[in-house]
Amino acid sequence: MKFVKTLGGLAFGVCVLLSPRSAGFLSAQAPTAREGQVTFSKDVAPIFQRSCQNCHRPGSIAPMSLMTYEDARPWARSIRRRIAAREMPPWYIEKNVGIQEFKDDISLSDADIATITVWIDGGLLKGNPADMPPPRKFDDLEQWRIGKPDLVVRVPQDWTIPAEGPDAWIESIAPTGLTEDRYVKAMQTRPGPGTLKVIHHVTTTMRQQGGDAAEEQFLSEYSLGKNAEFMPEGSGILLKAGSMIKFQVHYHSYGEEVVDTRAGLGFVFYPKGVVPKYVEVRRSVGNPVHGNINGIDVPANDANVRIDGYTRLDKPTRVVAFQAHMHARGKRMCMEAILPNMDVETLSCTKYDFNWNLTYTYADDVAPLLPAGTLLHIIGWHDNSAGNRLNRDPRNWVGWGARTVDDMSFAWVAMVSLDQADFDRMVAERKAKHTN
Ligand code: HEC
Structure with missing residues (x-):
């Protein structure tokens, strides 16, 4: 021994x-x-x-x-x-x-x-x-966990993943076909049948018709262990008439050819005409903007490039979830709240790995409650050196862009705007809980 x-x-x-x-x-x-x-x-x-x-x-x-x-x-x-x-x-x-x-x-x-x-x-x-503990039961991914969906939007075409080859990130867009606004109560991204081995993860975002990236909203992430989302009672996400769903699928070859007959995103809606009290938005936060354009400046051969961005919350807000968004050079991201009285609180820091676009959903009792006027401050660090195994060429300067070889620095943050009375009540309830 x-x-x-x-x-x-x-x-x-x-x-x-x-x-x-x-x-x-x-x-x-x-x-x-x-x-x-x-x-x-x-x-x-x-x-x-x-x-x-x-x-x-x-x-x-x-x-x-x-x-x-x-x-x-x-x-x-x-x-x-x-x-x-x-x-x-x-x-x-x-x-x-x-x-x-x-x-x-x-x-x-x-x-x-x-x-x-x-x-x-x-x-x-x-x-x-x-x-030994009794064996664990696993979710059957061929079943919907959200119940029977009212709408399923699918990746628009089959995709063949060869037996061997580099990882692939495939992006595609499909219309929802919605002719009126609906509020989402539950949703789930389900991989195509028999693709468990080759689908590393899927992320979905919503785009308004004719909308540019600024109108994009993050919706959901499928990676094993996280595959259904239920909105808390009385809250929902607005899916507008004419909106589109963008799928990003990360494929990983597995030694045998697999045909992906389409991942799908299923929705359960509130009844027609019902507007939930709390509307959750999943917006990009802390995108560094210069004038009218997104801009980041990542010099060549630099292992530690810091980028800051800020988003002001106009209303009292409950933060629900956080996902760092960077590309291959991303290495770490922090989100902090600069409160109106200038107190600063670090909410979350995450190491970043481009291979895993993970969403972190705060537990109900600790989800940040932030007053109107708070600045969310996003700090991203990029590693553009040869020490980053995902870096294709550390000799290149890198700027903002949608390609994998470009980069980004912002967070997708799920949040609910509150009216002042609700906010005060939630803060009081939280205080009472923590002092008991
Ligand atoms: C969400 C899915 C997921 C979970 C949960 C997970 N893994 Fe992994 N693991 C992977 C994937 C995919 C790979 C292959 C890619 C890689 O190496 O990163 C991997 C690779 C590994 C490797 C490297 C194997 C090698 O080639 O040497 C080890 C060791 C490992 N996991 C251990 C663990 C342990 C221990 C846990 C739990 C404490 C765990 N993993 C949880 C998905 C997962």
Whole structure:
């Protein structure tokens, strides 16, 4: 065991050439555990079940399964590295700053990381199979979780993902066909049948007819584990007559050819004519604008380029969700609130990885309540150096643009405008809760 521990400590410097499977120190037989030792069955399996298995199971998107001890053991070294760097699971909210309670939070706590690391360094004990948690049930992605949708908008054409090839980001636009305004009560993006392995994620935005990007609104993100959204009672999103849906699908080849017969975005509406009390908008915030044009200036060969943008909230506002929007050079984003009295509060900071466009939805009790006149301040950092593995050419200056090789720096923020009385009531309720 001592031997394993020493090797474990050196593993990333010295042993990188060993593939996990050939690592000789992993004996064929799992050693038996003593009382109080960290084991897979008792301690690690529940964490994997909650935070990993949705993607790491047969037929799903990740390259290997983490369902059983035998599945997980050969990957120990890689797991140790990925969780320590907080690259896995894909959840990049920084843990030492800002709000920490979110819906659908699959992130690991420091204690989870310690448990898995002790399990690995302690010799990968299997433990007593009777300690295993009952198997997790997974959502059937071929079913709508929002009930029967009133409208389904689909990607307009099939797309073939070759057995091998680079990742592809495909953008397409489809009309909603709506002839009158409707308010959305629930929505869900569903990947095409049999595409679980190749669809990395899908994001959808709404565009008004003839509208330019400024009129675009973020709608939803599908990545495994987040696939249906229900608006709180009395709130909804306005989908205007004549609006279009823009789909962005990130495909990842998986060793066999797959034809995607179209991801779809399903909506359940409020009844015709019903206008919910709270209308949620999902707008771009902190887009750096100079005069009339969006502008960012990312010099070549610079690993740390900071860009600031501001959006003023004209009405009292409840912030519902936050998504950083950058491209391949993006590395980090923070959102802070500059309050009318000039107090500054950091709401969220996230490391940015272009491979995962993650939306973070605040838990109801902590969703920021901001007075009218607050400035939302978005700070984006780009890495345009060779050290960024997604950077195609660090010798290029990069400006604002829609292509993958251009970049951007803003946040999609879901928010609800409130009237003053409602805002005051919500603030009072929150205060009462926190002082009790
Ligand atoms: C939302 C889906 C998702 C979740 C949840 C997730 N993973 Fe992953 N994981 C992936 C994908 C996709 C890859 C392959 C791409 C990559 O390497 O980033 C991957 C890669 C990995 C790798 C690298 C494998 C190699 O090639 O060496 C490790 C290790 C890993 N995940 C561990 C975990 C662990 C441990 C958890 C839970 C604590 C977890 N992942 C949760 C999707 C996920």
